[in-house]
Amino acid sequence: MSAADRAHVFHSWSAQDLITPLAVAGAEGSYFWDYEGNRYLDFTSGLVYTNIGYQHPKVVAAIQEQAATMTTFAPAFALEARSEAARLIAERTPGDLDKIFFTNGGAEAVENATRMARLHTGRPKVLSAYRSYHGATAAAINLTGDPRRWPSDNGSAGVVRFWAPFLYRSPFHSENEAQECERALQHLEDTIAFEGPATIAAIILETIPGTAGIMPPPPGYLAGVRELCDRYGIVLVLDEVMAGFGRTGKWFAVDHYEGVVPDLLTFAKGVNSGYVPLGGVAISGAIAETFAKRPYPGGLTYSGHPLACAAAVATINVMADEGVVEHAARMGEDVIGPGLRELAERHPSVGEVRGVGMFWALELVRDRETREPLVPYNPAGEANAPMAAFAAAAKAHGLWPFVNMNRTHVVPPCNISELDAKAGLAALDAALDAADAHVA
Structure with missing residues (x-):
């Protein structure tokens, strides 16, 4: 399947020879997994659209x-x-x-x-x-x-x-x-x-x-x-x-x-x-x-x-x-928001936490005082290395992150369980160590 993808699928927003798309075997709820048995908690909701998770019956x-x-x-x-x-x-x-x-x-x-x-x-x-x-x-x-x-x-x-x-x-x-x-x-x-x-x-x-x-x-x-x-x-x-x-x-x-x-x-x-x-x-x-x-x-x-x-x-x-909208509001107020603010206290790479409901962003910086972004605007190649290291660390801890420029967005399915949300925050906590390594 991966060979056919590389031979025939033209992927959006990508330099075709520089990517290796993950081959996804399945997905359910807030998780998806590959053919090697690696399971990821999806903090991206696809492209911020699986608001009720994957495969709702x-x-x-x-x-x-x-x-x-x-x-x-x-x-x-x-x-x-x-x-x-x-x-x-x-x-x-x-x-x-x-x-x-x-x-x-x-x-x-x-x-x-x-x-x-x-x-x-x-x-x-x-x-x-x-x-x-x-x-x-x-x-x-x-x-x-x-x-x-x-x-x-x-x-x-x-x-x-x-x-x-x-x-x-x-x-x-x-x-x-x-x-x-x-x-x-x-x-x-x-x-x-x-x-x-x-x-x-x-x-x-x-x-x-x-x-x-x-x-x-x-x-x-x-x-x-x-x-x-x-x-x-x-x-x-x-x-x-x-x-x-x-x-x-x-x-x-x-x-x-x-x-x-x-x-x-x-x-x-x-x-x-x-x-x-x-x-x-x-x-x-x-x-x-x-x-x-x-x-x-x-x-x-x-x-x-x-x-x-x-x-x-x-x-x-x-x-x-199923009260999904109300659940998203409660999770944002009681779990995601407070959890991200706690991460900001521990990680000097977090410049700002902002969001509402199940729609959050962490602004990652090299210096909190100057607010210099962790990577420059519209980075490419080596300039993006700090964010690439953060993303790799998140995946190594079973979390699939949303990364754009110097930010990571926390946008899991709106019906994610509190247990899974806290597991995702723990993985994010570990991954932010990779961003902290680039703080001035």
Whole structure:
């Protein structure tokens, strides 16, 4: 199997001759294992999407039942699984986001959300944050702020970037969260003014940025962005592809911020734990009305695929019946958060701990005083050696870590047991010794 992979599979985000993908034999719950019997506790949830873990029997059964009834059907028709998935999602989205446009994943959700915003407003520009990731399709990769955009940065006409708040590495020299919020909002308003409010269709933000570092915005920031959008007639798009469906201890991360309702909300990943590819856009009444008599010029062959929607229905029902969202909130508050803060006290390489629910990041540094990152921004080769050593140590202790630049993210399944979570923290504790070895 590994030989066939190396001969024929072209892997994403990789130099093909420099990788040796692990051959996975199976997975269940919070664990997966290889053909040599090595078992790993998955602190990545795949790519932060197996919110209910691997192989949940109720979701597997729902996919099997749907396959026996109707494996596929074109998106122009009304189907039970599709309609029920849309209803269950709309029940949980904030405000009047009651219309659901289905896609195959998060990047396509962002593509269509920005298209809807531009058509709704008749304006060309979209503002996005530097510390962001919105997907790898044409528009989504150009909206992305992180370095994965650079090789494909040839379609950015109409994209303008700004600095979102991040107190630990504040671009505004803030001393506290209140200052960071005020200065970030002033910076965004200045950007709007200099770009021309009448040219801006949308502002897109990850409610809580994921891959870029899991940075919950300071109190008042999202409400301030909402006010700016209302003042200038700009569509607010919140990207909840990673943060949605229980990951933060709420159904959606925006639920942590009272009174904030976006005009469009993108989702994917946790909607069905990635069991079958599915994403979508939740659409406000005002934007839906734009296309009531005017055709929306967009669609996908597999939009609302029956197998994916059946998996979504089962996943949402499992999360509700088994209290997964509440469990994620409790684990974050009582186990993961306190456990990570204890690690920070023991390990000088940990510069900051931040997160909520089952969505956490450790910022690893060479020097706590200067906050010099353990590895430089967008490291490659030898420059990334300290983080590579940390990751290897984690795997040696049976933990599969999420590593990005100078951070490790702690994002296990939202229904992980307390016993397994504590075992993962113990493995993380041991692995951080490898990072400590590089502290100045």
